[in-house]
Each structure stands twice: as C-alpha cells, then as structure tokens.
Amino acid sequence: MMTPLKPWQKVVAYSALALVGLWTLWGLFAIWVMLTDPRG
Amino acid sequence: MKLSREARDVLETSMLQNRVGAKDRDEIETLVAILPDDRVLLYKNVVSNPLGDLYRYSIHIRIQHMLTFVTFLMLAFTGLPIHFFESFWAEPFNQVLGGVSVTRIIHRTIAVIMIVSMIYHVLTITLGSWWRMRAGTFDIRRTIIPLWKDVRDFREDLQYFAGKRKTRPEMDKFNYKQKIHYFAAAFGNTVMVVSGSSFLFPELWAMILPTSVASHWQELMRLSHPHEALLALLVIAFWHWYNVHLAPGRFPMQWTFLTGKITREHQIEEHFLEYLRNLVEQPAERKALQDMLESRELLAETGRKGGKS
Amino acid sequence: MRMHRWLIVLLGLGLAGVAAATPAPGFQDTEGCLLCHKYPRMARITDDGVLRSYYILPEVFSRTVHRNVPCRDCHTEINELPHKPIKTGVTCSTECHSVKNPATGKPFSHKPIVDAYRESVHGRSKQAIGTDADKPYCITCHTNPLYNPTELAPPKQITDRCTLCHEDRNFVNRWYNHTSRRIREVRRTPEQIVALCSTCHDDKRMVERHQKKASAEGREIGRKFAIAVESYEESFHGKMVKYGFAAAANCLDCHADTVNYYKSVHEIRPSRDPASPVHKDRRVETCKRCHTYADKNYAQLDPHPTSKRGDNPFRYFAELIYNIVGYVVITGLVGLSLFETFGRRRDGVAWRLTHGSSWWRKSKRGRDRVV
Structure with missing residues (x-):
C-alpha cells in the first residue's frame, strides 16, 4: 500500500508528469517528422 | 516462505559478504520463514512511502542521471531543428535560439557536458566495483551485467503477463528491462559521440581508419547520428516514461531519480532478490516488515494463507 | 531564369523613368541605329514562334556596362541601313575596334576568356545546336544587372x-x-552559385538528354552527373551552405581551380580529365584547400553522397536496416509496455489520480490486498 502523496509531493510529481507529457508530444511530433520527411 | 534455490543462494552470499553474526542470521532466517508463501500478497500489502523506502542509487548515479537527462533533452531539442533544417517548423525553433548557427554551437557545447557525464559514470561504476571487490562484497548478480537469468526472467515475466504464471520471476537489483535500457543508452551514447565526432573531425577519422572503410564510415556515421537520436528520443518518450511515470504502481512518478530510494512494494515485486539483501543489510527493515505482516495477519506461521481465506 | 531577365528589364524601365528626369550620360547614337530601333513595336516573331523585341531604350542602354561600345562593334554583320535580317548574332569574342585595351593598346576583346571557356566542359559556340545548346553561353551567367x-x-x-x-x-x-x-x-554568394549551377544541373530533362546522347556516342559521363545537385544538397557542404555558412564549399570551390578564380570558373572540366581539380589524382590537393589535414583517405569521402541503390548500395542497405531496426524496436517496446500493463492490471494494479497508483483493484488471480 502506498501512502498518499503530500501536497508538495503532488506538485512535484504532477509537474514532472506534465513535462513528460510535453516530451511525449515532442515524440509524436518526431514521428510525424519522420513519416513526412521528403527524403524518405 | 521457503526460498527458491536462487533466492537462497543470494541470501547466503549476502549474509556471508556482510559477515552476519549468529544472532542476526537467526533473526533473518526466522523472518524469511514467516513470510507468506505467496510473494504477491507480500508486495500488495506492505506499506510504502512513494518517495522510497530502500536505498538504491548513490548520489553520483543520481547526478549522472540528471546530467544525462538534461543534456539529452536539450540535445534532442537542438538536434532535430538542425537535422531537419529546411522544414518549415525548424525555423522558429532555430530562431528562438538565435539562428541555426547558434543552435549548432549550443548542441556541441551540451554534447561536451554529456560526454563528461559519461566519463563520470564509467569512473563511478569502475571504481565502485573495484572497491567492492577489494572489500569482498562484490556480487555480479547485483550489477547491470546481463546474465542468462535475465533471458529466463524475461520469458517468465511474459508468461506472468499472459496469465500463464502465478507470480513474476524473482528478479535482481537490475531486471531484464533495466539492463536492456541501460545498454541501449550506453550504446546509443557511444554511437552519438563517435558519429558526432566524425562530423567535427572528419580528417582525424579518415587518418585513423583504413582507406577502404574511410568513406563508408563517414556515410554510416551520417546515417547513425539522426537515426540513433530519433530512436533514443522515441524510446525515452514512449518507454522510459512508461516505466518510471505511467505504469500502474509508478504513477504519477517514481521518485528514485531524486531520492535514490525505491519503494518497498516495488522492490518486492520487481527486485525480490535485492529485497532479501535489504533484509540482511538493514535490521530496521526486518523490524518494519515483521510489524506490517503481524498487523495484517499475513504471517505464514499463523496458518492463515491470507487473502480471501 | 527567363523570369529573372524580364524582371531586370522591368527594373530597367523603372530606371529609365529616373533617367528621363536627369539627362543620361554616354551612348551617343552616332550610327543612327535609333532611327528605327527607337520604336517600341520594333519586333518580330521568329520561325520558332518566339517574339523578339528590337526596341532600344537609350536611357537604359546608357546604364549598361557596354554603353561606350558603338552598336556595330558587336553587331558586326551590319554594313548598310536598313540592314538585312541577322543570321549569326553577337558573340562575346568579337574585337571592339572602337575601344582600345588601355594596357596593350590593342582593340579590346573578351576573346581570351571565351577561348579558355570553349576548352572547358561547358564550352560552346554562340550558334550551338542539339545538346550543346543546353550549355551556358556567356550571358547565362553574366546577366549584368542594370540596377x-x-x-x-x-x-x-x-x-x-x-x-x-x-x-x-x-x-x-x-x-x-x-x-x-x-x-x-x-562574386555570387555560395547559395547563388549553387542556385546558378542548379538551373541546368538539376533540370532532369536536360540531364537525361545529355545522358542519352553520351551513351549513343559511347562517351563516358560522370557517375554523379545525374544526381549532382540532390547529392550535393545531402552532403555536409550543401547543408552548411544552406545554413548560410559561407566557408563551406560550393560547386566552384572544388570544381574550379584556384590559380586565378576569375579564369578558373570558366575552365571547368569533367572529373575524368586529369586537369580537373576533382580528378582522382588531384583530390587530396583540392580537399587541402580547406581541410588542412586531409590525406588520401579523406579524399575518399564522397562529397556527393546519396542513398540510391545504384549509386551507393552500402548506404542504401544501411539505411534500410536502420529503418527496420528503428520501427521494430519502438513497436516492440510499446507492445511490451501494453502487454505489461494488461498483465499487471489483471493482478489488481490500478491508477488512482489522487492516491497514486497501487494494488487497488480486485485481482483476477484471486489474491487481493488485505484492507
């Protein structure tokens, strides 16, 4: 059983997660770039 | 719990290496004996602090992770608009940094920091292992070096995920996924450094290599740099993130990279062999575990098998 | 390119407006050519169906580099007024009898450079036919912009x-x-030089014509001839030039000699010609112009790389393997993650936004958390 996160821990964890989300968008973007790269 | 032969061997080695006295040995053996036979019950019921309970990574490893992490993100962020310079979207990226000529300089500068972090890391693990060998506490199973056991663990883990096996395999401090990831990163970094250096110093590489491969080498490096970069970017974006942030049990974030500690439930689920060593090395952990098991009436001795009994 | 020339003409016309306000210097029509050529409709349609204008604007001409040369110094065919239709047109190697070369005292002429140019791979006469007509004549590059x-x-x-x-x-x-x-x-900037060479060398139909002609004549043609531009753009040099990095090699930096740049650019030769700076025996020396430490291995590096199977099978297959490995790895890892989630969820793990994720759910395997 995991003890619940304290408020400051939530701030850290979820803002890190938001950054991760951005990076994942960047990854999706990279896939798009690769698939549309005219050089093949 | 009756330990498997493998787990027993790890426990014995650990007690030997830690020069455990008779009293402690007795305490450990008693605790192991009263653990519930079903490890699943154990990791489902222990209390864990999300920030981590058990020591795992030294401050050096955490700094190296931070350095690699920051430089990698920035390298990928600057590298993509350099490689795809002509694309319409690359221009604003380059403009933000001051034009592509500036992006290129930033890219190389950060690359140097990444190389420093790589050297720092190699030093850490070499000296650390050397130290342990001298102290007689080195155990190859506790390192990142891939062993045949990892292949077996991988197969058994897949069986568990498919529902064909009751428990996950008893894995060591670094499980098969981490070993794959580590060596992929180590290999990838090396490829990036070598290929990057062959862009910066093409004359040097031409001098070193035999005539017949000099041209092929340069061509291969020009392919490798962007391919390896994109692969790493995607592996990080879709796999590493999953393993440390999104996977159930790790969500929303695994704190190990900051605190250097792993949660108890995670250690028992995915690194049971390392948990046995924790029991040997940390008397306080034995006490904490015993209290938890007693309060939940999960002790094997009580005759109750726990769960839905 | 044609568009470009028209723009110049338009700009010239604009300038003519400016010139009309201030009396234009130079160009005295001593030969009386403007008697007819002052008329804007002085034009005809040639046998090829091209409309050619013979209208001269003295204000514009007086701003060109040739403003001090009388018409008939170049238009030598004209001996009478009105003159007969012109057959050969102007060549740049004509001697100008009215302009003396101040250094030698001889009639001024571009003949030395035209002769050198004729020896080059681009060399052609003014009245060229067939594939030779594709080659650039002086005015292809020397546009002498008025503005x-x-x-x-x-x-x-x-x-x-x-x-x-x-x-x-x-x-x-x-x-x-x-x-x-x-x-x-x-000089043109590196980007302009690449653009200039590309006007012909990137013209697929022209390249094809020349390849066909060469094979019909059993003549050798450069391995990179058909892909010169695209492969250059893929090269490091090409990329750097696009970045606006002027120090990176453009076409002329390797294909022209360095003895006298202004002459050498007229003397470009195919790489099979030992006189060419990119001939295999001269490559090290050519690389060394910029890459001080270049050696014979370095000269092996392909400045025109491609991933085409015919041109470079090594790169072709390397790229193929890289692509396959890349997609397999990503698919495999994402697949593994999904499989893992699926398997562990069956055992009761779950996400809880506010409480973090843990073993909240009922396990299908029948071993639940003791709450």
Missing part, C-alpha cells in the same frame, strides 16, 4: 576629390563605379 543601388550615387566625399582635376562628374562617377565594382566582392 545596382550602390552605384546609383557614388559617395560624394570620395568623388569630390576626383572632380577637382577630372572636372567632369559623370566621368568620375562612371570611373568610380567601374573600379569599385571590381574592388567590391561581386
């Missing part, structure tokens, strides 16, 4: 001094422009 903002008003603080003795400001201005243009860097 040059820096030459409209030469700096007074410099020319004021000249006018003290040379008296005529128009003379001083022309002389200043003539000299300063040669002092100032008037």
Whole structure:
C-alpha cells in the first residue's frame, strides 16, 4: 500500500508528469517528422 | 516462505559478504520463514512511502542521471531543428535560439557536458566495483551485467503477463528491462559521440581508419547520428516514461531519480532478490516488515494463507 | 531564369523613368541605329514562334556596362541601313575596334576568356545546336544587372576629390563605379552559385538528354552527373551552405581551380580529365584547400553522397536496416509496455489520480490486498 502523496509531493510529481507529457508530444511530433520527411 | 534455490543462494552470499553474526542470521532466517508463501500478497500489502523506502542509487548515479537527462533533452531539442533544417517548423525553433548557427554551437557545447557525464559514470561504476571487490562484497548478480537469468526472467515475466504464471520471476537489483535500457543508452551514447565526432573531425577519422572503410564510415556515421537520436528520443518518450511515470504502481512518478530510494512494494515485486539483501543489510527493515505482516495477519506461521481465506 | 531577365528589364524601365528626369550620360547614337530601333513595336516573331523585341531604350542602354561600345562593334554583320535580317548574332569574342585595351593598346576583346571557356566542359559556340545548346553561353551567367543601388550615387566625399582635376562628374562617377565594382566582392554568394549551377544541373530533362546522347556516342559521363545537385544538397557542404555558412564549399570551390578564380570558373572540366581539380589524382590537393589535414583517405569521402541503390548500395542497405531496426524496436517496446500493463492490471494494479497508483483493484488471480 502506498501512502498518499503530500501536497508538495503532488506538485512535484504532477509537474514532472506534465513535462513528460510535453516530451511525449515532442515524440509524436518526431514521428510525424519522420513519416513526412521528403527524403524518405 | 521457503526460498527458491536462487533466492537462497543470494541470501547466503549476502549474509556471508556482510559477515552476519549468529544472532542476526537467526533473526533473518526466522523472518524469511514467516513470510507468506505467496510473494504477491507480500508486495500488495506492505506499506510504502512513494518517495522510497530502500536505498538504491548513490548520489553520483543520481547526478549522472540528471546530467544525462538534461543534456539529452536539450540535445534532442537542438538536434532535430538542425537535422531537419529546411522544414518549415525548424525555423522558429532555430530562431528562438538565435539562428541555426547558434543552435549548432549550443548542441556541441551540451554534447561536451554529456560526454563528461559519461566519463563520470564509467569512473563511478569502475571504481565502485573495484572497491567492492577489494572489500569482498562484490556480487555480479547485483550489477547491470546481463546474465542468462535475465533471458529466463524475461520469458517468465511474459508468461506472468499472459496469465500463464502465478507470480513474476524473482528478479535482481537490475531486471531484464533495466539492463536492456541501460545498454541501449550506453550504446546509443557511444554511437552519438563517435558519429558526432566524425562530423567535427572528419580528417582525424579518415587518418585513423583504413582507406577502404574511410568513406563508408563517414556515410554510416551520417546515417547513425539522426537515426540513433530519433530512436533514443522515441524510446525515452514512449518507454522510459512508461516505466518510471505511467505504469500502474509508478504513477504519477517514481521518485528514485531524486531520492535514490525505491519503494518497498516495488522492490518486492520487481527486485525480490535485492529485497532479501535489504533484509540482511538493514535490521530496521526486518523490524518494519515483521510489524506490517503481524498487523495484517499475513504471517505464514499463523496458518492463515491470507487473502480471501 | 527567363523570369529573372524580364524582371531586370522591368527594373530597367523603372530606371529609365529616373533617367528621363536627369539627362543620361554616354551612348551617343552616332550610327543612327535609333532611327528605327527607337520604336517600341520594333519586333518580330521568329520561325520558332518566339517574339523578339528590337526596341532600344537609350536611357537604359546608357546604364549598361557596354554603353561606350558603338552598336556595330558587336553587331558586326551590319554594313548598310536598313540592314538585312541577322543570321549569326553577337558573340562575346568579337574585337571592339572602337575601344582600345588601355594596357596593350590593342582593340579590346573578351576573346581570351571565351577561348579558355570553349576548352572547358561547358564550352560552346554562340550558334550551338542539339545538346550543346543546353550549355551556358556567356550571358547565362553574366546577366549584368542594370540596377545596382550602390552605384546609383557614388559617395560624394570620395568623388569630390576626383572632380577637382577630372572636372567632369559623370566621368568620375562612371570611373568610380567601374573600379569599385571590381574592388567590391561581386562574386555570387555560395547559395547563388549553387542556385546558378542548379538551373541546368538539376533540370532532369536536360540531364537525361545529355545522358542519352553520351551513351549513343559511347562517351563516358560522370557517375554523379545525374544526381549532382540532390547529392550535393545531402552532403555536409550543401547543408552548411544552406545554413548560410559561407566557408563551406560550393560547386566552384572544388570544381574550379584556384590559380586565378576569375579564369578558373570558366575552365571547368569533367572529373575524368586529369586537369580537373576533382580528378582522382588531384583530390587530396583540392580537399587541402580547406581541410588542412586531409590525406588520401579523406579524399575518399564522397562529397556527393546519396542513398540510391545504384549509386551507393552500402548506404542504401544501411539505411534500410536502420529503418527496420528503428520501427521494430519502438513497436516492440510499446507492445511490451501494453502487454505489461494488461498483465499487471489483471493482478489488481490500478491508477488512482489522487492516491497514486497501487494494488487497488480486485485481482483476477484471486489474491487481493488485505484492507
């Protein structure tokens, strides 16, 4: 059983997660770039 | 719990290496004996602090992770608009940094920091292992070096995920996924450094290599740099993130990279062999575990098998 | 390119407006050509169906580099007025009898450079037919743009001094422009050079014509001839030039000699010619122009790389393998993650936004958390 996160821990964890989300968008973007790269 | 032969061997080695006295040995053996036979019950019921309970990574490893992490993100962020310079979207990226000529300089500068972090890391693990060998506490199973056991663990883990096996395999401090990831990163970094250096110093590489491969080498490096970069970017974006942030049990974030500690439930689920060593090395952990098991009436001795009994 | 020329003409017309306001220097019509050529409708449609205008605007012509050359110095075929239809047209190797070369005292001529150019792979005569007509003639590159903002008003603080003795400001201005243009860097930028060479070398139909002709004649043609531009753009040099990095090699930096740049660019030869700086025996020397530490291995590096199977099978297969490995790895890892989630969820793990994720759910395997 995991003890619940304290408020400051939530701030850290979820803002890190938001950054991760951005990076994942960047990854999706990279896939798009690769698939549309005219050089093949 | 009756330990498997493998787990027993790890426990014995650990007690030997830690020069455990008779009293402690007795305490450990008693605790192991009263653990519930079903490890699943154990990791489902222990209390864990999300920030981590058990020591795992030294401050050096955490700094190296931070350095690699920051430089990698920035390298990928600057590298993509350099490689795809002509694309319409690359221009604003380059403009933000001051034009592509500036992006290129930033890219190389950060690359140097990444190389420093790589050297720092190699030093850490070499000296650390050397130290342990001298102290007689080195155990190859506790390192990142891939062993045949990892292949077996991988197969058994897949069986568990498919529902064909009751428990996950008893894995060591670094499980098969981490070993794959580590060596992929180590290999990838090396490829990036070598290929990057062959862009910066093409004359040097031409001098070193035999005539017949000099041209092929340069061509291969020009392919490798962007391919390896994109692969790493995607592996990080879709796999590493999953393993440390999104996977159930790790969500929303695994704190190990900051605190250097792993949660108890995670250690028992995915690194049971390392948990046995924790029991040997940390008397306080034995006490904490015993209290938890007693309060939940999960002790094997009580005759109750726990769960839905 | 044609568009470009029309723009120049338009700009010229605009300038003519400016010129009309201030009396234009130079160009005295001593031969009486403007008797007819002053008429805007002086034009005809050639046998090829091209409309050609023979209209001369003295205000524009008086701003060209040839303003001091009488018409018939170049249009030598014309001996009478009105003249017969012209057959051969103007060539740049004609001697100008009215302009003396101040250094030698002989009639001025571009003949030396035209002769050198004729020896090059690009060399052609003015009246070329067939594939030779694809080759550039002088005016393909020497567009002599009329509009040059820096030459409209030469700096007074410099020319004021000249006018003290040379008296005529128009003379001083022309002389200043003539000299300063040669002092100032008037070469094309690397990007412009690549663009200029690309106008022909990136023209697939033209390249094909030349390949066909060469194979029909059993003539050797460069391995990179058909892909010269695209492969250059893929190269490091090409990329750097696109970045605006002027120090990276453009076409002429390797394909022209360095003895006298202005002459060498007219003497480009195919790489199989031992005189070419990219001939295999001269490559090290050519690389060394920029890459001080280049050796024979370095000269092996392909400055025109491609991933085409015919051109470079090694790269082709390497790229193929890389792509396959990349997609397999990503698919595999994402697949593994999904499989893992699926398997562990069956055992009761779950996400809880506010409480973090843990073993909240009921396990399908029948071993639940003791709550």
